[in-house]
Structures are given as structure tokens and as C-alpha cells.
Amino acid sequence: MKILLYNPDNGVTRNFMPHLWMFLLRALTPPGHEVILIDGNAQPMDEQSIARYVREHGIGLVGIGAMTRMIAKAYRMADAVRAAGVKVVMGGPHVTEMADEALGRDGGARHADAVALGEADETWPRIVEDAVRGTLKDVYAPVDGFGQERKPSLQPYPEIPWDKIDLKQFNVLPGILQPLLKRVGAGWGTFRIIPVESGRGCPYGCEFCTVTGFFGDSIRFRSNESVVDELLRLKARAREEGGQIAVFFIDDNFAINVKRTKSLLRDIIAANAQVHWVAQISANLLRDEELVDLIAASGGKWIFIGMESIDPANLADVKKGFNKPGEYAVVLDRLAQRNVFAITSFIFGMDNDTPGVAERTLKEIRTWPPGLPIFGLMTPLPATPLYKRLEAAGRLTRPKHWQEFIPFAMAHTPLKMSIEEAHTEVRIGWASSYSPEAIGKAVESVNHKPLGYRINILIARLCFRGIYFPQMGRFAWLKAILENRRTIFKLIRQGFAGGLHAAAPPIAARAVAERRN
Ligand code: B12
Ligand code: SF4
Numbered sequence: 001m002k003i004l005l006y007n008p009d010n011g012v013t014r015n016f017m018p019h020l021w022m023f024l025l026r027a028l029t030p031p032g033h034e035v036i037l038i039d040g041n042a043q044p045m046d047e048q049s050i051a052r053y054v055r056e057h058g059i060g061l062v063g064i065g066a067m068t069r070m071i072a073k074a075y076r077m078a079d080a081v082r083a084a085g086v087k088v089v090m091g092g093p094h095v096t097e098m099a100d101e102a103l104g105r106d107g108g109a110r111h112a113d114a115v116a117l118g119e120a121d122e123t124w125p126r127i128v129e130d131a132v133r134g135t136l137k138d139v140y141a142p143v144d145g146f147g148q149e150r151k152p153s154l155q156p157y158p159e160i161p162w163d164k165i166d167l168k169q170f171n172v173l174p175g176i177l178q179p180l181l182k183r184v185g186a187g188w189g190t191f192r193i194i195p196v197e198s199g200r201g202c203p204y205g206c207e208f209c210t211v212t213g214f215f216g217d218s219i220r221f222r223s224n225e226s227v228v229d230e231l232l233r234l235k236a237r238a239r240e241e242g243g244q245i246a247v248f249f250i251d252d253n254f255a256i257n258v259k260r261t262k263s264l265l266r267d268i269i270a271a272n273a274q275v276h277w278v279a280q281i282s283a284n285l286l287r288d289e290e291l292v293d294l295i296a297a298s299g300g301k302w303i304f305i306g307m308e309s310i311d312p313a314n315l316a317d318v319k320k321g322f323n324k325p326g327e328y329a330v331v332l333d334r335l336a337q338r339n340v341f342a343i344t345s346f347i348f349g350m351d352n353d354t355p356g357v358a359e360r361t362l363k364e365i366r367t368w369p370p371g372l373p374i375f376g377l378m379t380p381l382p383a384t385p386l387y388k389r390l391e392a393a394g395r396l397t398r399p400k401h402w403q404e405f406i407p408f409a410m411a412h413t414p415l416k417m418s419i420e421e422a423h424t425e426v427r428i429g430w431a432s433s434y435s436p437e438a439i440g441k442a443v444e445s446v447n448h449k450p451l452g453y454r455i456n457i458l459i460a461r462l463c464f465r466g467i468y469f470p471q472m473g474r475f476a477w478l479k480a481i482l483e484n485r486r487t488i489f490k491l492i493r494q495g496f497a498g499g500l501h502a503a504a505p506p507i508a509a510r511a512v513a514e515r516r517n
Helices: 020-028 047-056 068-083 093-097 124-133 175-181 211-215 224-241 258-270 283-287 289-297 312-317 325-337 357-365 385-392 419-434 436-444 451-468 474-483 485-498 506-516
Strands: 002-007 034-039 061-065 087-091 114-116 191-196 244-249 276-280 300-308 341-348 372-377
Touching (some): 002 020, 002 047, 020 034, 020 061, 020 124, 020 191, 047 068, 061 068, 068 087, 068 093, 087 093, 087 124, 114 124, 224 244, 224 258, 289 300, 289 325, 300 325, 325 357, 341 419, 357 372, 357 419, 372 419, 419 436, 419 451, 436 451, 436 485, 451 474, 474 485
Parallel strands (some): 002 034, 061 087, 087 114, 191 244, 244 276, 276 300, 300 341, 341 372
């Protein structure tokens, strides 16, 4: 049977990294089937094109996975596939919580023939076999013989054949430049950001988060050896292609068990399996100097930190009191000293937020080393403790907000400001951080570091913006490049003057240092 695994975009913006679940399920598919992967973020498709695709390619089963904000598009695509006479199975965090919605048991239309609840590593082979036999059930739950939920141990972990998979759609670099880029330095013909997991689960249980409910509060890890082998395979592939690879360790808290993370990073270094990597780690775990040393030595470049708020009262409200805003600056400096930078994520519209929260947050951010600040709005995701609290308090204004995805729109009323005020705050956050002037200043603030770091900051800011704002089309990219031309030309001039390892002239660095003081 030919199986299509499809991950939709949210219809407005696009991610720059493929989704792990597709590669994982492909690796777990019983032999004898052909599995095709399409990520709507890399290969945009609409309802007509997916229907045409399944007909023309003789697809027998379509698997669709989606987060809540992609679910409206996912349902539309599923409807088109089913109308073309092909069965659809859906999985992922949203349908796990809202299975009745996907199956049309809540009074709405049916979108999926079957739903896979929770982690599908063990149920997927059964789903495929049932689909072949024509005996697909409505619901597949990961349970043991006694009906108790069973989570995959991740040991052993399936081998994802990175050396063989067609990854053409996931090259971040424009096709037209590939022949030229292939010859630059160690080769830049391809650049791919690949998701790798080293463990699942998070015990923290922050109120707004899906993870603890979905993956559980006990953590399961892969063996160090299996992670190291995967990195070595990825590295080999990049080398063969004359390209580059970066890894996003998608664990929710990559250093949740510091001892184990250190041992993994040591093994990566010992095996010479270092690649540039990004991971999510909460600020409290980055107090450990040795951990930060190992992060830098093993290839860590960007750490995603869910800071959420600079207000301890807000953090306590959402059960994230382990975040201490007073130590954010120290943590970020500790990383920056080792040339590791941070993606700092904030949520506005929390219950103790008042108008002006964006400017107060930006004021703090400006005192930190440059990074990638991102701003979201407090969003009640289905089945989270936050959703239940707001629902019980009658505060949800759009209880089924996912049925129509509107970027940056609240679905409940915050306590100390209006919905419109919260929307204004998030706009201020983005506009002040990603205006051409702000990007220029961020790049300038690392003038004392080699040019490569400045280019890194520029590219990361331009790309990251694209996850949240429509930017992936050629025209939108061109616009972003034109707007930031001053910074780009400056870097090109510096590159011609001194090569990739050159710092900018000391005067500029001094001026920036003075301005920061
Ligand atoms: C990596 C990641 C991202 C990446 C992009 C996604 C990517 N390319 O992988 C980035 C950083 C860009 C990102 C952004 C965002 N993310 Co995110 N992200 C994740 C993260 C950390 C890992 C995803 C992953 O690969 N997990 C591991 C795989 C194995 O698990 P899985 O995807 O759930 O798949 C398993 C099952 O669900 C199931 N399954 C999944 N799909 C399918 C399909 C079929 C057919 C079947 C049978 C089974 C199945 O089988 C898989 C194996 O067991 C998750 C948290 C997490 N641990 O999952 C959050 C998560 C998915 N993100 C979340 C959110 C909210 C966001 C943002 C909105 C955050 C924000 N406010 O900015 C943005 C949205 C971006 C956008 N464009 O709209 C939420 C989604 C909650 C929800 N109910 O939708 C999560 C769960 C985190 C959270 N805190 O709650 N994210
Ligand atoms: S620490 Fe991160 S992954 Fe864990 S519950 Fe909190 S927000 Fe979710």
C-alpha cells in the first residue's frame, strides 16, 4: 500500500523544520509499504492539490498530524482526501484531546476515519495492518493488555534512515543558489534543520502546556549510543551532499536530568558527533556552569528558553514559579560568554499583565546579549489546566478558537487588560524586536565577535520571524532582505575586509559597549 503522511501548515505562516512524527512513523511502518512524506510547511498544498495527489499517486491511506493551530487546515485537507475516496487517520496532540471532534461525534462533520490517541509508536503498525485489511477502527489507544495507558520506552529507538530518505523538500536554502553555495567553505549546497529527540515527558506541569498531560510527567530517554549514532549518520549525509545540517533537539526540557544530559553531551564530543544544535532548556537548569561548557563544546548554538514573563506573580499563576526573572540576565550572559545564544519566549495577556507589559519586557531584553525574542499570547489549548480554569470561570470568549485559526488573537479575556490591549502588546513586542533597526542593533552588539556570529544572528532573526509572520514566499523574502539591506551590506563589506573570522572595527564595538552601559 502507498501511504501518504501529511503535516499541514497553519494556513498563514510556516515552520522551517520538518516534523519528527512523520519520519518516526515512516521508520515504524511494517515492511512492504511505500511511505511518502509531505510537510505543508515546505511543500504548500491546498484541498484540490492533495485530492489530486492521492488520486494520481494511488495512495491507499493518508495519515495527518497536527497541532491545535493547524487543525482547521488539517480537517479541510482530511475532508478533501476522504471525498477522493481515501481513508484518513489523524494523530497528534489536538485530536488526542478532541477525538470526538475529529470523528464527528460532537455534532459536527466527521473528518477522520480513525484517530490515533497519544504516542502512536506502538499503535501505528496495527493501524497500517487494519487499513490494508479494510478493518480500520475509529480509535487506536496505546494501552496494554489490562487497558492501562502504555508509553513507549524509547529503548530501543527506531533507526530513522537519514542516509536514504528524500529530504529535498526540507532544504532551507533557495534552489537557484545551491550550485554556488556548494562550493562555499565546507559546502552550503544544502542546509537542513533536522528534529531529533533524546527523551520525552516533562514533570513541571505548567498550566498552559500540553506536554505534561500528553507525554506524562515521568521522563523516558533514548540511550546515548542511539542519539550519537543518529547524529553521526546526519553528519555523514551532510558531508556527502556538500551541505550543512543543524539539529533541533525537540525534547521539551533537554536538560531535565542534568546528569544524563552531561553524559550524552560528553558522548557526543567523544564520538566526534558534534553538529550545530538547538534545544529547549528551562533557565533554572542553566545555572550549572559545567553543563553550559558541555553545551558549547558539543555544538550547542541556540537554547530556547520559555521565560514567559518577567513578572513573578504571572509565573506563579501558571505554575511556572521555578522561573526566576532575577536570574535571566545571568543565565544569558553565561551562555553568550560561550557563544551560545538564546531564543527567549514570552507570553503576553497573562492574568497579572497590564498595558505597557511589552515595553517593560523589551526594556529588560535590551540589557541582555542579543538573541531571538519571541512573543505569543496566552492561549487555552484543549485539555490543559488553563483551559479548564478559564472555562470554569466563564472567561473563554472563543471556546473553540481552533476552528478558525487567527494568528495572535486571544480566546479569553485577561484579568487586568482588554483583549485588544493584549493584541497591541504582542504587536509592540514583535515590531520593536524585528524592525530593520532592531535587527541591525542586535547584529552590531556582537561586533566584537567573529563575523560568523553576526551572520548567525541576522539569519536566525530573519528565519525565526517567518514562523510567526507570513514570510516564506519568494516575494516576502525579497521584502525582508530589502528592508534589512543596510545590515546585510555592512556584513558583506566586513566579510570582504577581513574574512569570516574577523571582528568588526574596534571603534564600532566600543560604541556599542558604551551604548549598552
Ligand atoms: C518542535 C516543536 C515545535 C517546532 C515546529 C514543529 C516541528 N517542526 O517539529 C517550532 C519550534 C517551530 C514550534 C512552534 C510552535 N509550537 Co511547538 N512544539 C514542538 C515540540 C517541542 C516537539 C514536537 C515533536 O516533534 N514531538 C515529538 C513527536 C514524536 O511527538 P508528536 O509530534 O506528538 O508525535 C507523536 C504523536 O503525537 C503521534 N502523532 C503525531 N502526529 C501523528 C499523525 C498520525 C497520522 C498518527 C497516526 C500519529 C501521530 O505519534 C507520534 C509518535 O508517538 C512540541 C512538544 C512535544 N514534545 O511534542 C511542541 C508543541 C507541538 N508546540 C506547541 C505550540 C503551542 C507551538 C507554538 C504555537 C508555540 C508558540 N506560542 O509560539 C508554535 C506554533 C508555530 C506555528 N508555525 O504555528 C504545542 C502544541 C499544543 C497543541 N495542543 O497544539 C506543543 C505540544 C508544546 C506545548 N507547550 O504544549 N514547535
Ligand atoms: S517546562 Fe516547558 S514542557 Fe515542561 S510543562 Fe512547562 S512549558 Fe511544558
